[in-house]
Amino acid sequence: MSTVREDPIKMHKDANALMESGKYVEARDLFVKVAELYYKGQNYFGASEMNYKAGECSFALKDYQKAMELFSKSAEIALGKGFDRYGLSALEQARDSQKALGNTKEVEELEKKIKELNDKQKEPEGESSFSVFS
Numbered sequence: 001m002s003t004v005r006e007d008p009i010k011m012h013k014d015a016n017a018l019m020e021s022g023k024y025v026e027a028r029d030l031f032v033k034v035a036e037l038y039y040k041g042q043n044y045f046g047a048s049e050m051n052y053k054a055g056e057c058s059f060a061l062k063d064y065q066k067a068m069e070l071f072s073k074s075a076e077i078a079l080g081k082g083f084d085r086y087g088l089s090a091l092e093q094a095r096d097s098q099k100a101l102g103n104t105k106e107v108e109e110l111e112k113k114i115k116e117l118n119d120k121q122k123e124p125e126g127e128s129s130f131s132v133f134s
Contacts, residue, residue: 008037012050019057028057032070039077045086048078052090059097068097079117088117 011034018027035050055070071094078087095110 006033006037008034008041008043008046011037012046015050015053019053024057024061028054028061028066028070031057035073044077044081045083048074048081048083048086048090051077052086052093055090055093055097059093059100062100064097064100068094068101071097084117084121088114088121091117 011030015027015030015034018024018030031050031054035047035054038044038046038050051070051074055067055074058064058067058070071090075087075090075094078084078090091110091114095107095114098106098110
């Protein structure tokens with residue numbers, strides 16, 4: 001029975017190094033692993049970021065289906081925890097992956113979601129959108 005604790009921070013750095021040296025497959029697999037560890041440890045931003053980076057690796061490998069899944073997962077975690085801006089860029093990446101796959105319907109659905117989020121971010125807290133004219 002191995003008692004070696006996996007160190008997500010070291011793994012995170014290793015994954016970054018692999019990505020920078022163009023070893024996208026290894027980097028992606030490690031990012032996915034770190035994402036799971038971060039999620040279990042309730043580091044949701046980290047989990048979202050790791051899925052995002054894994055998505056970037058998949059995109060670089062032209063594995064758009066996997067990229068789309070990873071970016072969607074990243075967006076889901078980020079938006080679920082209120083990291084809207086991060087979730088938004090993950091959604092944009094998911095859309096670009098769907099575009100690369102030629103999935104017009106999915107691209108349109110993501111465009112709608114992205115627009116809604118952008119509009120939500122533009123609204124000042126607790127003010128009606130007509131306050132400008134009063």
